[in-house]
Amino acid sequence: MTRALHTELAERYFLEDLPGATQLGARLNGILLKIDAGEQVTALQRQFLATTGLHALVILSDGKTTLGEFRAAAEQEQAARIEEASAKALKDEAELAERTESRAAAVKATFAAMANDPVLRRKREAKELRQHFGVGYVESEDYRRVMALLRQVANGQRLKVEDLAWLKTEADYCWTDELQRAWHALEAAALTKAWEQSGDPWNAVNASGHWRKAGEPERALRLTEAARARVGSSPKLRSALATTRGGAMRDLRRLDEAKALAGEAHELTPSDYRPCTLLGAVYIELGDLPSGHEWYEKAESLGAPRHAIDNDLRGLLMRSSMQDQQRIREFLLRQDPERFAWLQRWPSNGSTFANSKSAQATKSKDRTAFTEAGRHDHRSR
Numbered sequence: 001m002t003r004a005l006h007t008e009l010a011e012r013y014f015l016e017d018l019p020g021a022t023q024l025g026a027r028l029n030g031i032l033l034k035i036d037a038g039e040q041v042t043a044l045q046r047q048f049l050a051t052t053g054l055h056a057l058v059i060l061s062d063g064k065t066t067l068g069e070f071r072a073a074a075e076q077e078q079a080a081r082i083e084e085a086s087a088k089a090l091k092d093e094a095e096l097a098e099r100t101e102s103r104a105a106a107v108k109a110t111f112a113a114m115a116n117d118p119v120l121r122r123k124r125e126a127k128e129l130r131q132h133f134g135v136g137y138v139e140s141e142d143y144r145r146v147m148a149l150l151r152q153v154a155n156g157q158r159l160k161v162e163d164l165a166w167l168k169t170e171a172d173y174c175w176t177d178e179l180q181r182a183w184h185a186l187e188a189a190a191l192t193k194a195w196e197q198s199g200d201p202w203n204a205v206n207a208s209g210h211w212r213k214a215g216e217p218e219r220a221l222r223l224t225e226a227a228r229a230r231v232g233s234s235p236k237l238r239s240a241l242a243t244t245r246g247g248a249m250r251d252l253r254r255l256d257e258a259k260a261l262a263g264e265a266h267e268l269t270p271s272d273y274r275p276c277t278l279l280g281a282v283y284i285e286l287g288d289l290p291s292g293h294e295w296y297e298k299a300e301s302l303g304a305p306r307h308a309i310d311n312d313l314r315g316l317l318m319r320s321s322m323q324d325q326q327r328i329r330e331f332l333l334r335q336d337p338e339r340f341a342w343l344q345r346w347p348s349n350g351s352t353f354a355n356s357k358s359a360q361a362t363k364s365k366d367r368t369a370f371t372e373a374g375r376h377d378h379r380s381r
Contacts, residue, residue: 009036013057014074017082029185035061053077129154132242134178142171153182158190184214192223201237203225208244217251239268243275249284258282273302277309281316289331310342317346 003022009032020028031045041049041061049058056073059065065073090202114120129150130136136147159167164183167175194200204227211220224245224371231237246261259282265275276299279316284292296309313332325346332340348367 014078017078124150133182134176135174138174146171146174152180153186156186158186159178159183181214184210201231205240205244208248212248212251217248220248235268239265239272239275243278246278255282255286271302273304276302277304277312281312284328285317289328293332293335
């Protein structure tokens, strides 16, 4: 018998609402087949029908009713079953919704309790603070001091010199790019305010360097433009402003303007190596490698620390495409294989290097090296 015939059989006895009536092998389906064939049902089968509430079918199997009477009674039983099933479904749905709402309220209450728990709140705030500054795991012996310094920076408070030195040396793994940008922004804002109040252009020079390191070269340009209008005739001061302004132009990839400003600064202070390092970087980024190399050589002859120049070149390479990296490496190694021996170890895969611990150390050194005017403290001049 096909599935359709089993369904037709169930419908004929008003039982299509019961899955067991159409399911081959089910107890109810077997009893229906027996009754439909005119066979006698057993006492156990009769008891099953009665327990299931199929009283009309029990009477029919006993031969105590007509087919017409059976149909009327069975139809009523089916209607009652469907109504009862519908009511049960609504009740179950309401109970499920109530349980769901109760669980949601319990979870909400748990989270509310956790939010109000002072210990958990402090842990959550500490985690959010570390995430804000890109700081991961902190060694237990450094934890209190690191967290205090992070809160200080987050609250807009400048760091003490000794705290800054400690971060850069003892806890340098916490001296992240995000933290450095935030610290430079604080220094830049403080020095900008000092320049506005005192009119001392050296404050503007140093503020410009910090704005650049904070990732805001546009603010450095606005500041140096205002300072250049009030600078006077001091060659050193005019050179420093031109150099840091040229550095900001370089940050913004306005390389021709950066080159002009660096050239102006060199003419003002021919014995200062800082404009030379800027010219070296700009010429290399413009693709004129011989001129860039010459300006770096000149900077070193004027007193630029070799490690500072190397760090500047590392930073330049890391910002270059793989093709440009290879071209610059090959050129410098041809000029002086011994001087640039470190380039032999320069990874061919820039992304691998960028993610390594040595790259992070190099980047840190590059950020702290004073390779351009305006990117170090001029106040001693």
